[in-house]
Structure formats: C-alpha cells, structure tokens
Amino acid sequence: MRLRICVLSLLISAPSFAYAQDSNSLTIDGQVMVTETAAPAHMENVDTIYSGWRFRSQETQAMEMDDFDNPAFVFLDKAYELWDAVDGTEGKSCSSCHEPEDFTGLRAQLPRVEGEELVTLEDLINRSRVEHMGAEPWKWSGTQMTSMTALVGLQSRGLPMDVAIEGDAKPFWEAGKEIYYTNVGQLDMACSSCHEDNYGMMIRADHLSQGQINGFPTYRLKNAKLNSIHGRFKGCMKNIRATPFKEGGAEFKALELYLASRSEGLSVETPSVRN
Ligand code: HEC
Numbered sequence: 001m002r003l004r005i006c007v008l009s010l011l012i013s014a015p016s017f018a019y020a021q022d023s024n025s026l027t028i029d030g031q032v033m034v035t036e037t038a039a040p041a042h043m044e045n046v047d048t049i050y051s052g053w054r055f056r057s058q059e060t061q062a063m064e065m066d067d068f069d070n071p072a073f074v075f076l077d078k079a080y081e082l083w084d085a086v087d088g089t090e091g092k093s094c095s096s097c098h099e100p101e102d103f104t105g106l107r108a109q110l111p112r113v114e115g116e117e118l119v120t121l122e123d124l125i126n127r128s129r130v131e132h133m134g135a136e137p138w139k140w141s142g143t144q145m146t147s148m149t150a151l152v153g154l155q156s157r158g159l160p161m162d163v164a165i166e167g168d169a170k171p172f173w174e175a176g177k178e179i180y181y182t183n184v185g186q187l188d189m190a191c192s193s194c195h196e197d198n199y200g201m202m203i204r205a206d207h208l209s210q211g212q213i214n215g216f217p218t219y220r221l222k223n224a225k226l227n228s229i230h231g232r233f234k235g236c237m238k239n240i241r242a243t244p245f246k247e248g249g250a251e252f253k254a255l256e257l258y259l260a261s262r263s264e265g266l267s268v269e270t271p272s273v274r275n
C-alpha cells in the first residue's frame with residue numbers, strides 16, 4: 001500500500017490548465033455526440049461520465065470532428081474493400097449476405113451473452129467468416145479485424161451505449177468489475193487507480209480520462225493505426241508492469257462488458273481519434 005501511494009504520487013500530477021476535462025462539444029457531420037452524462041446507478045464512486053474525447057488536446061479533438069480529417073477513414077476504405085472481397089471455400093463475401101446498415105445499433109449493445117458465452121463484435125465477425133464463408137478467422141487486433149469492427153461500429157455512431165448487465169450477463173459483469181478494481185503488476189495498480197481515482201490529472205504528459213470504450217476501435221496518433229479494445233487493455237496492463245490477459249480471452253471479454261456498462265448513455269464515437 002505504501003509503495004502504491006508513493007508510485008502514484010510520483011506519476012500523477014494536477015493539470016496546468018483550469019479544468020479536469022474541457023467543455024467542448026463534439027459534433028460530427030452535423031450529428032451531436034453525447035460526451036458527458038450522468039453515471040449509471042451501478043457506478044458508486046463517479047457522478048458524471050465523460051468520453052475520452054473531452055480529455056484530448058484541441059488538435060486531436062478536431063481530427064474526430066470531420067471524417068475527412070479523421071485518419072481512421074483510411075482503414076474504413078480498406079474495410080469496404082474487404083466487405084466485397086470473396087474469401088473462403090463458399091465463394092462468398094460479406095456483401096453476399098449483409099448490408100452495412102443491417103448492423104445499426106449492434107456496436108452499442110456488445111458484448112452480449114449467447115448461451116453460455118459472452119460474445120464480442122470480433123467473435124461475431126469471425127463466426128461469419130468461419131461458419132458462413134468457410135474462411136480463416138481474422139486475428140483479434142489485426143488490421144483486417146479492426147477495419148471491419150470500425151465499419152460495423154460506424155453504423156451505430158451517435159447511438160447511446162447500452163449493454164445488458166442483468167440476468168445471464170450478471171456473472172460476466174461481476175467478473176469484469178472484479179478485474180477492474182484488482183491491483184496488479186509491479187506498480188500494484190488497478191484500472192480504477194487511474195481511470196476512476198485520478199481522471200482529469202496528468203500522468204507524465206498524458207491527460208488521464210475515465211478509460212471509456214465508446215470510441216473503439218480507436219485511431220491512435222502514437223501508433224498510426226486502429227486499436228482494438230483488448231489491445232488497449234493490454235497496453236494499460238503493460239504500463240503498470242502486469243502480465244496482460246490474452247486478447248479475446250475470458251478476462252478481457254468480461255472487462256469489456258463491465259467497461260461498456262460504465263459508458264452507458266455516451267454516444268458511440270467509432271472510429272474515434274486519440275493520442
Ligand atoms: C453466407 C452468408 C454470410 C456471409 C458471407 C457473412 N455472414 Fe455475417 N451473418 C450471417 C448470418 C446467417 C448471421 C446470423 C447468424 C449468426 O450469427 O451466425 C450473421 C451474423 C453476423 C453478425 C452479427 C449480427 C447481429 O446482429 O447479431 C455480424 C456482425 C456479421 N455477420 C458480420 C459479417 C461480416 C463482417 C462478414 C464478412 C467478413 C459476414 N458477416 C459474412 C451470414 C453471413
């Protein structure tokens with residue numbers, strides 16, 4: 001415990017500007033996004049939730065406000081090519097069976113429980129590839145998958161995040177919550193140490209957000225590509241010198257459900273831009 005306080009106070013400091021998060025409003029293509037709203041009742045320690053967009057610099061914010069300036073759209077062009085590309089033993093492409101618009105609302109409601117399983121967008125896409133196309137599954141955070149999750153997610157842009165957490169989903173949600181609050185790694189920190197206890201503060205040169213997932217996949221200026229939700233979790237775990245869970249594994253899926261429930265009511269911003 002003493003070590004943790006010590007490490008935190010070394011790393012984290014107040015921002016040199018006045019506000020914990022700015023008050024800019026996000027409009028994309030004339031559509032107003034909800035970037036701030038009352039926290040859902042299950043979040044005991046937080047009153048208001050904010051999109052990560054509110055914590056970024058004005059230059060980074062501007063890139064997300066216009067699809068022509070948003071570098072993620074290079075990957076959407078790629079996704080439209082993949083959409084029409086025949087692959088696998090059945091001689092089919094996504095376009096043989098779907099229109100992108102069929103997926104309106106889907107991003108906002110994932111992950112969800114089917115049978116005994118917690119299912120993410122990546123799972124659904126790979127299920128179609130394997131079972132309906134006779135094709136190889138795509139790698140969880142590979143360019144093909146992140147481009148396609150961006151295309152599917154874009155169909156829900158502007159809709160409120162709204163995952164089910166009761167009933168069958170409850171045990172997965174509880175498991176995710178447990179992970180969120182458990183200290184791990186050499187720095188002995190939990191997700192909550194940064195994204196709940198210290199959002200609005202600076203960690204080195206970075207402005208700490210609430211670690212919301214309403215904008216994924218996210219184009220990051222740091223690596224100039226689309227980043228998956230689990231890829232981001234992995235990066236945060238590495239930063240606190242913890243051994244990350246596996247992308248696509250049960251732990252990260254449960255954590256994804258829990259985080260999605262902490263984004264409730266924020267607009268889907270896919271594809272967002274972050275540093
Ligand atoms: C041969 C027809 C076929 C092809 C080709 C196909 N799918 Fe599907 N897809 C389905 C069917 C049928 C379902 C619903 C049942 C299921 O999930 O297996 C589905 C479900 C989905 C879902 C979940 C939708 C929801 O609301 O639950 C997604 C996302 C999806 N497909 C994406 C894709 C993508 C992306 C491709 C191309 C890489 C693709 N599909 C190719 C037939 C197809």
Ligand code: HEC
Binds near residue numbers: 193233237240
């Ligand atoms: C030592 C502090 C720290 C810890 C602990 C930490 N993160 Fe982060 N995280 C960051 C920083 C810094 C960023 C980039 C700036 C920001 O958005 O906060 C970030 C970004 C994120 C984002 C992207 C937010 C967006 O708007 O795109 C998510 C999601 C996230 N973290 C989830 C997690 C999860 C899940 C855990 C626990 C496994 C975790 N983080 C633990 C520091 C931390």
